Amino acid sequence: MERSLSKNTGFLLRFIGRQDRIRIPLWLLGISFFTLVVPVAFKDMYPTQQERDVMAKTMENPAMTAMVGNGNLDHYTIGAMTAHQMLLLTAVVVGLMSILLLTRHTRGDEEEGRSELIHSLPVGRLANLMAACIVVIGTNVLLALITGFGLYALGIKTMNLEGSLLYGAILGGTGIIFAGVTALFSQLSENSRSVIGYSIALLIIAYLVRAVGDVSNKALSWFSPLGWITQAEVYATNNWWLVILMVGVSIVLFLIAAFLNIIRDLEAGFLPSRPGKETASLVLQHPIGLALKLQRTGTIAWALGLFVIGVSYGSVLGDLETFFEGNEMLENMLVDKAGYSMTEQFIPMLMMVIAILATVPPIMAVNKLLGEEKKNRVDHLLSKAVSRSRLLGSYLIIAIINGVIMLSLAAVGLWAAGTAVMDDAFSFWSIYSAAIVYYPAMLVMIGVVVFLIGVLPKLASIIWIYIVYSFFVLYLGGLFDFPEWVGKLSPFGYIPQLPVEEMEWLPVSLLLLTAIILMVVGFIGYNKRDIG
Amino acid sequence: MGILNVTDLTKQFGKFTALDGVDLTVNEGEVFGFIGPNGAGKSTTIRVLLGIIKATAGQVEIFGKDAWKDAVEIHKRIAYVPGDVNLWPNLTGGEVIDLFLRLRGGNNKNKRDELIEMFDLDPSKKCRTYSKGNRQKVALVAAFSSDADLYILDEPTSGLDPLMEQVFQKCVGRVKEEGKSVLLSSHILSEVEKLCDRIGIIRQGKMIETGTLNELRHLTRTHLLVETKQPMKGLEELSGVHALVEMEQALSFQVDTEHLDEVMKHISKFGVLKLESAPPTLEDLFMRHYENNDNIKAGGAS
Ligand SMILES: Nc1ncnc2c1ncn2[C@@H]1O[C@H](COP(=O)(O)OP(=O)(O)OP(=O)(O)O)[C@@H](O)[C@H]1O
Ligand SMILES: [Mg+2]
Numbered sequence: 001m002e003r004s005l006s007k008n009t010g011f012l013l014r015f016i017g018r019q020d021r022i023r024i025p026l027w028l029l030g031i032s033f034f035t036l037v038v039p040v041a042f043k044d045m046y047p048t049q050q051e052r053d054v055m056a057k058t059m060e061n062p063a064m065t066a067m068v069g070n071g072n073l074d075h076y077t078i079g080a081m082t083a084h085q086m087l088l089l090t091a092v093v094v095g096l097m098s099i100l101l102l103t104r105h106t107r108g109d110e111e112e113g114r115s116e117l118i119h120s121l122p123v124g125r126l127a128n129l130m131a132a133c134i135v136v137i138g139t140n141v142l143l144a145l146i147t148g149f150g151l152y153a154l155g156i157k158t159m160n161l162e163g164s165l166l167y168g169a170i171l172g173g174t175g176i177i178f179a180g181v182t183a184l185f186s187q188l189s190e191n192s193r194s195v196i197g198y199s200i201a202l203l204i205i206a207y208l209v210r211a212v213g214d215v216s217n218k219a220l221s222w223f224s225p226l227g228w229i230t231q232a233e234v235y236a237t238n239n240w241w242l243v244i245l246m247v248g249v250s251i252v253l254f255l256i257a258a259f260l261n262i263i264r265d266l267e268a269g270f271l272p273s274r275p276g277k278e279t280a281s282l283v284l285q286h287p288i289g290l291a292l293k294l295q296r297t298g299t300i301a302w303a304l305g306l307f308v309i310g311v312s313y314g315s316v317l318g319d320l321e322t323f324f325e326g327n328e329m330l331e332n333m334l335v336d337k338a339g340y341s342m343t344e345q346f347i348p349m350l351m352m353v354i355a356i357l358a359t360v361p362p363i364m365a366v367n368k369l370l371g372e373e374k375k376n377r378v379d380h381l382l383s384k385a386v387s388r389s390r391l392l393g394s395y396l397i398i399a400i401i402n403g404v405i406m407l408s409l410a411a412v413g414l415w416a417a418g419t420a421v422m423d424d425a426f427s428f429w430s431i432y433s434a435a436i437v438y439y440p441a442m443l444v445m446i447g448v449v450v451f452l453i454g455v456l457p458k459l460a461s462i463i464w465i466y467i468v469y470s471f472f473v474l475y476l477g478g479l480f481d482f483p484e485w486v487g488k489l490s491p492f493g494y495i496p497q498l499p500v501e502e503m504e505w506l507p508v509s510l511l512l513l514t515a516i517i518l519m520v521v522g523f524i525g526y527n528k529r530d531i532g
Numbered sequence: 533m534g535i536l537n538v539t540d541l542t543k544q545f546g547k548f549t550a551l552d553g554v555d556l557t558v559n560e561g562e563v564f565g566f567i568g569p570n571g572a573g574k575s576t577t578i579r580v581l582l583g584i585i586k587a588t589a590g591q592v593e594i595f596g597k598d599a600w601k602d603a604v605e606i607h608k609r610i611a612y613v614p615g616d617v618n619l620w621p622n623l624t625g626g627e628v629i630d631l632f633l634r635l636r637g638g639n640n641k642n643k644r645d646e647l648i649e650m651f652d653l654d655p656s657k658k659c660r661t662y663s664k665g666n667r668q669k670v671a672l673v674a675a676f677s678s679d680a681d682l683y684i685l686d687e688p689t690s691g692l693d694p695l696m697e698q699v700f701q702k703c704v705g706r707v708k709e710e711g712k713s714v715l716l717s718s719h720i721l722s723e724v725e726k727l728c729d730r731i732g733i734i735r736q737g738k739m740i741e742t743g744t745l746n747e748l749r750h751l752t753r754t755h756l757l758v759e760t761k762q763p764m765k766g767l768e769e770l771s772g773v774h775a776l777v778e779m780e781q782a783l784s785f786q787v788d789t790e791h792l793d794e795v796m797k798h799i800s801k802f803g804v805l806k807l808e809s810a811p812p813t814l815e816d817l818f819m820r821h822y823e824n825n826d827n828i829k830a831g832g833a834s
Contacts, residue, residue, distance in 0.1 A: 004602075004603075004604040004605070007604045008635055011634070011635060015631065019620065019622065019623075112618050113614075113616060113618035114618050114619065114620060116579075116584060116614060116618075117612070117614065117617070117618075117619075117632070117671065118635070119582065119583075119584045119603075120582050120584070120607060120610065120612035120684075121607055121632060121635040121636055122604050122605075122607040122608045122635065122636060122637070123604065123607070123635060124604055125603065125604075263586075265579075265584070265585035265586055266579070266584040266585060267584075267585075268545075268585070
């Protein structure tokens with residue numbers, strides 16, 4: 001019986017490996033490169049311990065702790081810096097990698113009806129799940145080894161072999177945990193988009209729980225696997241048992257997933273899927289209505305997520321305020337914009353992160369059209385009396401409105417939570433304008449998608465690289481002292497930093513103009529090209 | 533006992549009963565036609581047979597083994613073609629066929645190449661670019677080049693052109709000659725009529741008829757075209773007469789087989805000049821079963 005459950009796992013393993021023979025190396029390369037290049041950059045920028053201690057001081061505040069977790073600030077060596085500023089964020093990316101890699105071969109194949117053929121062959125009931133999990137676990141182990149030995153090979157004195165290997169092991173361990181989470185959701189939910197959605201939601205919740213825990217209540221951080229990352233104290237005490245904890249939790253997750261996989265029907269899930277309506281409501285008969293309906297659940301989830309992110313950032317503001325009040329030395333050192341409180345100076349950075357995150361759902365909203373096209377569902381609409389411009393226009397309008405809502409919700413959340421916890425609260429308008437000022441940059445991103453859909457549909461996923469680029473360049477730009485043009489390659493780099501800077505209308509108007517031009521060109525292209 | 537035995541099979545999806553006490557037997561060396569309206573439960577039955585969904589109640593045995601528990605053993609001797617073939621967009625058709633053949637363990641290169649030729653398939657194209665019919669051909673080639681003992685085919689020709697349909701029929705004929713068994717679900721009744729030894733009709737999750745085509749014909753109507761000396765009267769009042777149409781000098785109608793005797797006696801009184809009769813087609817048989825209780829809605833989409 002046991003043997004027959006896993007029959008042909010090895011074969012499927014090779015099959016999955018072969019399908020991902022480009023995708024997996026790309027992930028490994030990207031993450032390893034990023035991990036290895038940062039300590040080298042740190043060494044260049046902060047060559048003396050004195051400079052690093054100054055850096056440690058600027059990191060010593062709740063906003064940074066919320067973002068990157070606790071670090072070994074008393075001995076802020078290159079190793080400690082890397083572990084503090086990079087490990088958590090990289091681990092999140094590794095988690096994302098596992099989620100995306102695993103979903104495709106579990107629920108993804110099942111939903112697309114490919115598993116049915118495989119299962120009609122002499123293949124064990126568990127073989128596909130096992131093969132997919134082994135591929136993803138293997139990828140994470142490989143990543144752990146490459147980054148571990150790679151960091152050590154950099155030859156930086158404070159990055160010893162044990163710490164480096166632990167650094168890698170924590171990355172791999174996080175990846176394996178989220179592979180377990182994804183394996184479980186793949187059993188529970190019937191469609192792969194929700195599997196990805198639920199898994200990423202859990203990743204974000206883990207991040208937020210850890211953020212709140214690290215700032216205000218250490219015990220809370222233990223509930224989040226991402227909270228364990230800083231407890232490992234890489235390059236300091238090197239707590240290996242956290243890796244064991246990660247592996248243990250993963251094993252439990254995989255076992256539950258395997259059990260559910262054995263008892264369930266193929267293509268079925270455990271979460272209820274509601275029966276649909278019998279007739280199309282009036283809204284559905286307009287392309288906007290149909291487009292809205294198709295992405296309703298995702299949009300609601302993102303809206304909720306952004307609100308929660310706003311609230312969690314906002315709730316940290318109070319701690320930040322108290323912190324700065326008690327620390328005159330730091331206050332003297334950091335104030336470079338007269339007349340603004342320290343807390344205010346953190347707002348632009350928070351808003352930038354929020355704005356880039358809030359750009360994801362509107363872009364998904366437009367991209368959905370391409371997804372529909374790939375599945376040949378657009379033909380039905382276009383063969384009715386719906387013009388191409390109207391179709392693309394419907395998706396665009398949804399994205400434009402979607403973007404305002406997302407930004408506004410995050411801003412409202414941040415303001416409300418901030419007001420609740422601060423003595424000297426911000427006015428609503430100062431927070432809201434700091435958020436909404438990013439809207440033109442968001443429109444440019446939407447414009448880029450429309451342009452890609454109309455003119456270069458094959459390359460549409462470039463937009464995600466562009467977003468990740470914007471995020472890293474602007475978020476890390478401050479740390480790395482990038483030349484200014486690197487940031488100016490992203491529309492987000494042109495936005496005035498309210499409330500610390502004055503409003504500037506010229507760059508904002510130019511962004512709007514760029515957005516409009518991109519959209520117009522996209523529409524022209526979409527009307528001319530082949531569909532499908 | 534046949535090589536496939538289903539007894540009192542019930543399958544529920546939540547509260548919805550998709551299969552309700554289905555009995556089904558396929559004997560060795562026979563081609564069994566499995567027909568029924570959309571959403572009747574054909575694909576659901578087949579998926580239970582393949583052990584990819586679990587029966588709520590009832591016994592399902594293939595080669596004397598349990599379809600769910602011994603799925604792997606059973607699948608070594610089964611070939612399956614679904615109506616909707618979904619493949620890996622980045623693999624070529626040839627790669628997919630080889631994948632399936634290797635997973636099964638056999639490697640019959642000659643047969644594979646011959647079938648690719650017969651079905652006029654270009655195996656070097658990526659599956660993404662295949663049309664529906666071509667994807668179906670990939671599954672058909674993979675199925676017929678394997679050395680299975682039972683072929684389970686669920687609307688295998690739904691995307692094929694008439695020429696390919698003929699090739700398909702040839703393939704079924706060949707495996708039948710080799711003494712293999714086939715379970716064929718199809719909406720193309722002429723295909724079922726031509727290929728199948730026995731037929732089962734399923735409707736709303738229940739098997740309503742099973743038997744050879746001849747046996748089933750007894751249950752159905754004969755078409756009659758009659759010309760008489762004197763105008764026929766009172767025919768519509770007889771029970772078992774349907775679809776009465778008046779032609780120039782003749783009457784065309786259908787008679788339930790069990791009433792044929794009375795009707796003939798009635799007609800002969802008017803002096804028969806001409807009598808044409810046609811045996812009922814499977815289509816008539818099918819229609820009759822579907823028209824019954826038309827008001828009961830067949831559940832959901834297929
Ligand atoms: N996973 C499922 N969940 C709920 N209901 C289902 C599920 N799969 C099938 N059904 C229902 O079971 C019934 C039988 O479906 P099935 O696919 O077996 O029909 P079919 O006879 O193959 O029809 P067709 O000729 O259209 O292929 C249908 O009413 C269908 O809606
Ligand atoms: Mg079917």
